[in-house]
Amino acid sequence: xxxxxxxxxxxxAGDRLTFVPPEGNGCGRIVYRERVRPLLTFEALLAEQxxxxxxxxxxxxxxxxxxxxxxxxxxxxxxxxxxxxxxxxRHDLAFVIVEDFYAVVHGVCFRGEHFARFGHIVRDLAxxxxxxxxxxxxxxxxxxxxxxxxxARGLETCWFPVDYPRNRTTITVVPAxxxxxxxxxxLEERLRLDVASGFEPREVRALDAPxxxxxxxxxxFSIVGRLGxxxxxxxxxxxxxxxxxxxxxxxxxxxxxxxxxxxKVFREVVRSVVPLAARRxxxxxxxxxxxxx
Amino acid sequence: MQIxxxxxxxxxxxxxxxxxxxxxxxxxHGLLVRGLAPxxxxxxxxAGDVESDLGWPIALFHVNVVRRDEVVAARLxxxxxxxxxxxxxxxxxxDEDCVAAVTSGRPDVRxxxxxxxxxxxxxxxxx
Numbered sequence: 001x002x003x004x005x006x007x008x009x010x011x012x013a014g015d016r017l018t019f020v021p022p023e024g025n026g027c028g029r030i031v032y033r034e035r036v037r038p039l040l041t042f043e044a045l046l047a048e049q050x051x052x053x054x055x056x057x058x059x060x061x062x063x064x065x066x067x068x069x070x071x072x073x074x075x076x077x078x079x080x081x082x083x084x085x086x087x088x089x090r091h092d093l094a095f096v097i098v099e100d101f102y103a104v105v106h107g108v109c110f111r112g113e114h115f116a117r118f119g120h121i122v123r124d125l126a127x128x129x130x131x132x133x134x135x136x137x138x139x140x141x142x143x144x145x146x147x148x149x150x151x152a153r154g155l156e157t158c159w160f161p162v163d164y165p166r167n168r169t170t171i172t173v174v175p176a177x178x179x180x181x182x183x184x185x186x187l188e189e190r191l192r193l194d195v196a197s198g199f200e201p202r203e204v205r206a207l208d209a210p211x212x213x214x215x216x217x218x219x220x221f222s223i224v225g226r227l228g229x230x231x232x233x234x235x236x237x238x239x240x241x242x243x244x245x246x247x248x249x250x251x252x253x254x255x256x257x258x259x260x261x262x263x264k265v266f267r268e269v270v271r272s273v274v275p276l277a278a279r280r281x282x283x284x285x286x287x288x289x290x291x292x293x
Numbered sequence: 294m295q296i297x298x299x300x301x302x303x304x305x306x307x308x309x310x311x312x313x314x315x316x317x318x319x320x321x322h323g324l325l326v327r328g329l330a331p332x333x334x335x336x337x338x339x340a341g342d343v344e345s346d347l348g349w350p351i352a353l354f355h356v357n358v359v360r361r362d363e364v365v366a367a368r369l370x371x372x373x374x375x376x377x378x379x380x381x382x383x384x385x386x387x388d389e390d391c392v393a394a395v396t397s398g399r400p401d402v403r404x405x406x407x408x409x410x411x412x413x414x415x416x417x418x419x420x
Contacts (some may be wrong), residue, residue: 041412044405064417074410076417097413141410141418149400150408151376157409158376162399165348173409274418 001130001293002032002105005121010292017291021114028109028118032125032291035101042076049093049106056082056089069096069129072277074141077123081115090115094126099139099155099175103129130293137175140246143272145171145265159269161262168230169252169262171269176276181245183219183238190236190249191223199232201225207235210270216241218270233259235266241275248273296373296380297401299346302394304385310378310400324370324381325356333360345396350374353395355387375400 002017004010008030009020019030040048042064050056059082067075077094092107105126109118139155148159148171155175161167191201207220216239223234230253239246250266252259296307314320325335339355351371358366367387373380382398384391407413 039407039413040405041407042414042416045413066414066417074414076414095413097410102413139410141414143415143418144409144411149402151378151402152406152408153377163347168348 001034001132001291002125003128004292005030005125012291023111023114027111027114028107030105030107030118030122030125032103032105034103034129034131034291036104037101039097039100039102045095045102045104046078046080046093049104050080050091053091053108054084054089056080056084056091058082065123067094067123067127068277069127069131071130071133073098073129073131073133074277075126075129077126079119088112090118092119092122094122096126096129096131098131098133099137103131105129135178137177138244138276140173140176140248141274141276142173142248142269145269148265167254167258167262169250169254169258171262171266172249172251173269174247174249176244176246178244180240180242181238183221183236183240186238186245186247187221187223187236190247194225194227197227199225199227210237210267212239212271213273213275215275216246216273227253235263237266237270239270239273243278244276246273294378294400294402294404296382296398298382298394298397299399300394300397302384302390304391305382305394306384307380307382307398310375310380310402313374313377313379320379321354321372324372325354329358330360333358333365335359343396345373345398347399349399351396351398369395371395371398373398373400375402378402 005019007022011018015033017032021027059080062079064076064078067077073096075094075096080091087110090109094105096103105122107118107122109115144150145159148161151158157173159171161169201223203224205222207222209218210220212218219238221236225232232251232253235250237248248270252262294310336357336359337354338357341353343351343353345351351373354370356368356370357364369384369387369391371382382395384395
């Protein structure tokens with residue numbers, strides 16, 4: 001849900017709400033869509049939004065801007081300008097990214113004197129987007145290991161090196177859990193899960209805390225055990241910021257020199273974690289429309 | 294998501310990866326009989342589990358396409374197990390070059406869908 005725009009016409013249709021400015025369609029429009037799936041890469045999101053629009057000549061794209069909604073959801077906004085039909089056109093796109101869907105505010109403006117105004121409104125609407133999702137597990141924002149491939153499994157992502165399985169090493173980034181969970185509890189729960197899959201733990205010990213971003217406390221454990229005919233060495237890192245707990249796992253059955261290399265990569269991933277914004281505690285007002293509040 | 298071949302061959306064709314089917318036998322049967330012309334049948338003359346150059350498991354089938362008891366084509370069918378995904382490659386030939394290309398296959402799991410938040414927010418974090 002986004003706020004109504006005073007003086008603008010709002011036209012709900014299908015999966016979207018379109019706002020038309022007081023100056024009329026010839027000036028531009030802003031379209032809001034919510035719960036759009038699937039979640040695509042940034043480039044694919046842009047391509048999806050611009051598909052069906054007149055092709056822009058000499059298109060220029062501004063730097064993507066990170067933002068956080070009032071509810072603590074993460075988003076990204078970008079401006080694209082170019083010429084279409086001999087006139088300058090500006091697109092402002094703001095995406096609010098949730099676990100498995102996104103909401104998008106897409107403004108198109110055809111009059112240069114209103115470009116900045118449209119850009120401001122699009123970003124403001126997105127920042128006030130109310131999805132009312134409550135406390136939940138969320139995706140963690142981190143820098144993926146360079147050159148590794150990522151396989152998404154729900155909210156979890158498993159990263160493996162280009163020479164896998166010769167280099168039998170994976171990094172698993174588990175979704176962030178709301179609350180400050182004890183690292184020992186996560187260790188215990190994960191072991192329970194692994195034992196059910198045939199893993200036989202041999203040795204568990206605490207490690208030096210890994211480096212983490214300011215505001216994040218970190219703990220780390222090493223678990224050595226056997227799975228089938230392979231000895232696995234696992235490092236479990238648990239980051240906490242008081243609002244969320246961010247577990248991350250390195251598993252390796254590779255030779256020692258590759259494990260040392262992988263541990264460096266893992267520690268960089270851990271260090272790159274960006275804490276999620278704390279959520280606004282208020283519950284959104286009563287819903288009278290699926291689009292606006 | 295697709296198969297990348299470190300040793301490419303014009304006679305080896307990879308297909309987009311698919312989630313591992315519940316019924317692998319039915320999946321395999323479908324692969325073996327697809328594209329057959331009327332009057333043709335397929336015979337599996339060899340099968341075995343091998344590993345790719347990097348160690349990915351591959352179920353490899355040497356199949357003959359037969360018409361009126363005459364072999365009209367000999368092919369390799371490779372089923373790769375890439376974690377919970379399956380890759381399929383066919384080779385129009387069964388010689389060493391085809392085998393070398395097939396066993397050089399590895400997964401490329403990139404796609405349009407985001408794997409993690411950085412795939413969407415990363416460009417903004419970087420800038």
